[in-house]
Structures are given as C-alpha cells and as structure tokens.
Amino acid sequence: MTTQAAAIRGTVTTRVPAADLEKVTADLAKAPGTRLADMFASDGGITVLRLVWARESGYLVTETEIEGGQYPALSDIAPAAFVEECEIYEQFGIRPATGKPLNRLMLPPHAGPDFPRLGHAPAQPPQEVHAPHTVGGQAFEFPFGPVRQVGVESLYYGLVTSGEEVVDVYLFTWHKHRGVEWRLRGTTPRQAMFFAERAEGLSAVAVGWAFAAAAEAALGVAPPPAADRTRAVALELERLYNHAAAMAALCQATGLTVGQSAAEIALERLLRVNAAAFGHRYLFGVIEPGGTARAPDVAVLRRELPAAYGELRRAADALLRTNSFVDRLEACGILTAEHARRLGLVGPVARATGLTVDARRDGPYAAHPVTVVTADGGDVFARFQVMLGEAAESVRLIGEFLDAGTAAERTALPAKGNGEPGSGSGLGWAESSRGEVLAWVALDENGRITRARLRPGSVRNWRGFDDACRSQNVFTDIPIIEASFWLTAAGLAR
Amino acid sequence: MPLWFIRGLRRGVVTTRYPARPDDSAARLPTPPAFRPGQLTREVADRLVAVCPGPALSRRDDTLVFDVGACTGCGRCAEAAPDAVASSGEFELATTSRSVLIKEIPIRGDEP
Numbered sequence: 001m002t003t004q005a006a007a008i009r010g011t012v013t014t015r016v017p018a019a020d021l022e023k024v025t026a027d028l029a030k031a032p033g034t035r036l037a038d039m040f041a042s043d044g045g046i047t048v049l050r051l052v053w054a055r056e057s058g059y060l061v062t063e064t065e066i067e068g069g070q071y072p073a074l075s076d077i078a079p080a081a082f083v084e085e086c087e088i089y090e091q092f093g094i095r096p097a098t099g100k101p102l103n104r105l106m107l108p109p110h111a112g113p114d115f116p117r118l119g120h121a122p123a124q125p126p127q128e129v130h131a132p133h134t135v136g137g138q139a140f141e142f143p144f145g146p147v148r149q150v151g152v153e154s155l156y157y158g159l160v161t162s163g164e165e166v167v168d169v170y171l172f173t174w175h176k177h178r179g180v181e182w183r184l185r186g187t188t189p190r191q192a193m194f195f196a197e198r199a200e201g202l203s204a205v206a207v208g209w210a211f212a213a214a215a216e217a218a219l220g221v222a223p224p225p226a227a228d229r230t231r232a233v234a235l236e237l238e239r240l241y242n243h244a245a246a247m248a249a250l251c252q253a254t255g256l257t258v259g260q261s262a263a264e265i266a267l268e269r270l271l272r273v274n275a276a277a278f279g280h281r282y283l284f285g286v287i288e289p290g291g292t293a294r295a296p297d298v299a300v301l302r303r304e305l306p307a308a309y310g311e312l313r314r315a316a317d318a319l320l321r322t323n324s325f326v327d328r329l330e331a332c333g334i335l336t337a338e339h340a341r342r343l344g345l346v347g348p349v350a351r352a353t354g355l356t357v358d359a360r361r362d363g364p365y366a367a368h369p370v371t372v373v374t375a376d377g378g379d380v381f382a383r384f385q386v387m388l389g390e391a392a393e394s395v396r397l398i399g400e401f402l403d404a405g406t407a408a409e410r411t412a413l414p415a416k417g418n419g420e421p422g423s424g425s426g427l428g429w430a431e432s433s434r435g436e437v438l439a440w441v442a443l444d445e446n447g448r449i450t451r452a453r454l455r456p457g458s459v460r461n462w463r464g465f466d467d468a469c470r471s472q473n474v475f476t477d478i479p480i481i482e483a484s485f486w487l488t489a490a491g492l493a494r
Numbered sequence: 495m496p497l498w499f500i501r502g503l504r505r506g507v508v509t510t511r512y513p514a515r516p517d518d519s520a521a522r523l524p525t526p527p528a529f530r531p532g533q534l535t536r537e538v539a540d541r542l543v544a545v546c547p548g549p550a551l552s553r554r555d556d557t558l559v560f561d562v563g564a565c566t567g568c569g570r571c572a573e574a575a576p577d578a579v580a581s582s583g584e585f586e587l588a589t590t591s592r593s594v595l596i597k598e599i600p601i602r603g604d605e606p
Binding site for chain 1: 497498499501502505508517518519522523524547566568569570
C-alpha cells in the first residue's frame with residue numbers, strides 16, 4: 001500500500017502554564033492526527049519541560065516551567081511519554097507527581113550524585129521495577145546479554161517465561177550511555193556535529209541532518225537547495241544500507257545462512273557505493289550546519305547504485321519465494337495501529353501497522369514527494385515488506401535528486417547567536433531508516449549550545465519492542481522481532 | 495531449502511585473498527593525519543590538540559603524541575593547520591601490538 005505524503009511545514013512554540021499542562025496534554029493526545037513525538041527538559045536555573053507534538057500542519061512545542069520538582073503524570077494521559085519521564089528523572093531529578101515507578105534508562109547503576117547530568121541528580125535513584133512486577137508464579141527470568149554475539153550492541157534482555165512462550169521482556173539499555181547531549185553543551189554547532197553524528201552511528205545522516213536543521217532554525221539560516229538535495233541523497237543511501245542490513249539480520253535470525261550471505265553481499269556493495277560517492281562507508285561528515293561538506297560523485301552513483309540495488313532485490317525476491325523464511329515472519333511480533341499510535345511509534349514499525357507516519361514532507365521532499373509505503377499486518381513480514389518498498393522508493397528519489405542537482409554548498413552561519421534572549425532555539429527533523437529523528441537546540445548569545453536534545457527513532461520504537469515480543473511469541477522469535485525493528489541501543493542510551 | 499543450496503553452489507566462492515584488487519574509493523576515504531615535524535610548533539600542536547574531538551592527540555613537552563587507534567579520521571586537524579598536517583591516505587592500520595599505534599612526533603618548528 002502506498003500513500004502520497006502531504007506537505008508539512010513549520011514549528012510553533014507556545015507557553016503552557018504548569019496548572020494547565022495536564023489538560024492541554026489530554027486535549028492534544030485526543031486530537032486527531034496529533035502524536036506526542038518527544039518530551040525533554042532543560043535547566044537554566046528554572047527547569048522547563050518541553051513536549052513536541054507532531055501534527056499534519058507541522059510541529060507544536062509546548063514549554064512549561066516546572067516548580068517543586070514534580071509535574072503531572074503525563075504518561076498516564078499519553079503513554080508515549082513514559083520513556084522520557086524516566087530519562088528526565090535521571091537527568092533533572094523531577095518526576096511525575098503520582099510517584100509512579102520509573103525505570104533506569106540511560107545512567108548506569110554506579111552513577112552517583114556527581115555523575116555528569118544535564119540537571120540535578122534525583123533524590124533517590126530510579127527503581128528497577130520490571131522484574132518484581134513480572135516474575136512470579138511459574139514464570140522465571142531468562143537472562144540474555146548484555147554481552148552478545150560478535151558485532152551486536154550491548155543490551156540486556158530479561159526474558160520472562162514459563163517455559164517456551166515469552167510472557168514478558170524488559171531491557172537494560174544503559175550500557176552504552178556516553179552522555180552525548182551533556183558533551184554538546186558549550187560547543188558551537190559545527191563542533192557539536194561530530195558528536196551528533198555519533199549519537200546513533202547507523203543514522204549518522206538522519207541525526208546529523210536533524211541537528212543541523214535545529215541549529216539552522218536557531219540561527220535563522222537555511223541551507224542552499226542543492227545542499228538540501230545532497231543531504232537527501234545521503235539520507236536515502238543510509239536508508240538503503242540499513243534496510244539491507246536488517247534483511248541480513250532477519251536471515252541470520254531465521255537460520256538462513258545463504259540468504260544472510262546474499263543480503264550481506266548486497267549490504268557490502270551498498271557500503272562501497274557510499275564510500276565511492278561520498279568518501280565514507282557510513283556517510284559521516286557529509287552534513288554540516290548550514291549545508292553539506294561533500295557532494296556526491298554523481299557518475300559513480302548512476303553507474304554503481306542500480307547494480308547494488310539489483311543485488312538487494314534479487315536476494316529479497318528469493319527470500320519471498322522461500323516458505324521456511326516467510327513462515328517465520330508471518331504473525332510474529334504483531335503490533336496494531338492503535339498500539340503504534342498510543343506509543344508514538346515511528347518509521348517502518350509504525351508504517352507496517354498502516355500508519356502513514358513519515359517526516360519526509362518538506363525541504364527537498366516538497367518538490368520530490370515521497371510515496372509512503374505502508375502495510376496492514378503489523379507483524380515482522382509487514383515490516384519486511386515496508387522496508388523492501390522503501391528501498392525501491394529510495395532508489396527512485398536518489399535519481400530525482402541527482403537530476404535536480406546536488407552540491408557541497410554552505411550558507412554561512414552567523415558568528416554569534418541572534419542575541420535575543422529566549423529566541424535562539426530551533427527544532428529540526430529527518431526521517432531515518434528507523435523513523436523520525438528530532439533535534440532541538442538552544443544557543444546563547446555567543447552561538448554556543450546551552451541545551452541540545454537528540455531524539456533518534458530508536459528512542460520511540462524500543463518502547464514498542466517489548467509489546468511486540470509479548471504477543472504470543474516464543475524464545476526463538478525474539479531475534480527475528482529485533483531484526484525487524486532494526487534499532488540501536490546506542491540511539492536510546494546516547 | 496534445496497533451492498538455497500543450489501543458489502549457493504551456483505554463486506561459487508565469493509571470498510578472495512585480501513585485497514583482491516586496490517579499492518577504487520580508497521583515495522576518498524577518511525584516513526588518519528600525517529604530520530610534518532618541521533611545520534609543528536608548540537602553538538600549532540596545542541591548536542591541534544584543541545580541535546581534536548577525541549583523545550587522539552596530546553602534547554608532552556616538545557613531542558606531539560598521536561594515538562592512531564583513537565583517531566576517527568575526521569580531518570579537523572588538517573583543516574586547522576594545513577601546512578603542518580595532511581591526510582596520510584593510509585588505512586591499513588591493523589597491528590598485533592597496541593603500542594605500535596601510538597606515535598611520537600617531534601615538534602621541530604621552533605628550531606632555528
């Protein structure tokens with residue numbers, strides 16, 4: 001199923017008094033076509049809570065000053081807010097007023113009061129509330145990780161089972177915390193780009209683009225159109241190699257070794273196309289605030305990309321004709337559209353439930369609209385179908401962007417911020433292979449970052465992973481579901 | 495499943511000795527810097543240490559200590575001091591000893 005994306009533009013920021021926050025959140029959560037995309041805090045003497053709402057017409061940012069260290073339990077109204085409530089407690093020490101249990105999310109257990117934080121340390125460390133809530137009766141916890149097989153990120157699974165079926169699953173995600181947002185403070189946007197790209201390395205272009213766009217919005221500049229199209233070419237190449245990698249992981253999870261090799265050959269060819277076109281296999285260093293540092297080698301892309309994509313397509317077609325592969329994907333890790341909407345899920349995970357969530361609607365995509373690929377099943381097979389459809393769409397879009405012209409150009413950034421207190425902030429976004437990436441940046445009068453928020457798609461979608469695992473799946477389904485989500489622990493732990 | 499077996503056989507051996515041929519895109523890949531000791535002064539060395547976003551560079555008296563293992567090849571040092579630093583073009587960095595990756599570059603730019 002495909003849907004033409006409608007144009008979406010602009011960001012509106014509004015102040016909401018603390019007394020009205022609960023009602024405003026409830027109204028927005030119920031509003032059709034409105035989704036809670038992010039929630040974060042900043043601390044400049046007074047702690048300010050910001051909620052980012054995605055709407056058809058653009059993004060709405062609400063700002064609320066929090067006094068007394070508590071705010072309404074927003075995740076009771078909009079469940080998508082729970083991960084951020086945990087993160088805000090760890091980093092700023094403020095919590096929902098109901099005293100509801102909060103999980104440890106990013107900071108390791110040894111993080112004491114002096115551990116680098118964005119705000120104040122909480123009075124009490126967060127609880128690990130998962131296990132006592134879920135393990136009981138005949139169920140036991142099967143520990144898996146955090147050290148896993150070669151090349152897979154550190155992540156601890158608590159698989160709760162009574163034997164075969166997975167009753168519950170919870171994750172410890174803090175092993176890869178690097179304090180990226182903390183490290184961005186005091187840097188210029190250009191210095192910060194190095195770290196922003198590395199918050200989630202497999203989404204370096206998407207996170208880099210969102211961060212650059214946020215900094216550009218804060219400084220009131222826009223990149224040249226040709227640079228914008230260059231960003232889009234890099235973004236679609238990033239989507240292609242990630243979807244190829246997800247396909248290889250699906251083959252590995254289903255024990256299809258030859259299929260895995262076929263997908264990895266396609267993946268390697270795509271990475272070599274990246275290196276030949278942009279000088280980096282993982283496309284680091286392409287985007288910079290104000291524009292792009294590199295332009296693609298157009299001749300290489302026109303010559304090499306069709307063959308590399310053909311390799312991917314041949315492997316995919318063979319997999320779709322393999323019943324033992326397709327059988328493992330169907331009815332596995334099911335999520336419904338209502339689930340995805342309530343949890344604010346993004347990317348192929350949301351689109352595989354039928355939702356048309358896609359941030360590629362403005363900038364270079366306004367003139368080259370994306371045909372949004374969706375599916376209805378909500379299972380692993382639906383996610384696989386969405387990825388394949390998106391890979392074909394990426395190749396088409398790259399051709400259009402190359403035809404329209406690309407260049408390594410940059411709009412000069414002002415040496416300093418605009419000097420107006422409270423106005424040097426901006427929101428940026430991009431659609432990674434994992435879904436919508438958001439970034440919010442505030443600059444001081446010297447153009448240095450006072451607060452940068454990076455929200456990769458992984459932050460949203462890990463929230464749906466445990467629900468997908470619980471939907472009548474057995475142990476051996478879990479790696480298949482993980483491959484179909486194709487998230488990173490680094491993107492969540494940052 | 496037999497189809498996959500046949501498919502694997504038909505494809506044949508796809509691994510080769512390394513490298514099968516020179517990498518065409520090698521010249522465009524980011525590589526660690528090469529330093530020109532004669533162009534390095536303490537001031538330049540301190541500037542390089544400051545722009546390095548990682549822990550790859552440090553200065554010890556009249557020596558610039560370069561940890562190739564911590565370098566991401568971002569190119570910021572070459573941009574900051576193009577007379578003293580250039581991209582090495584070398585990305586075959588594998589070694590059996592970690593200490594081989596730590597290089598000491600004499601600072602000779604202040605010498606008469």
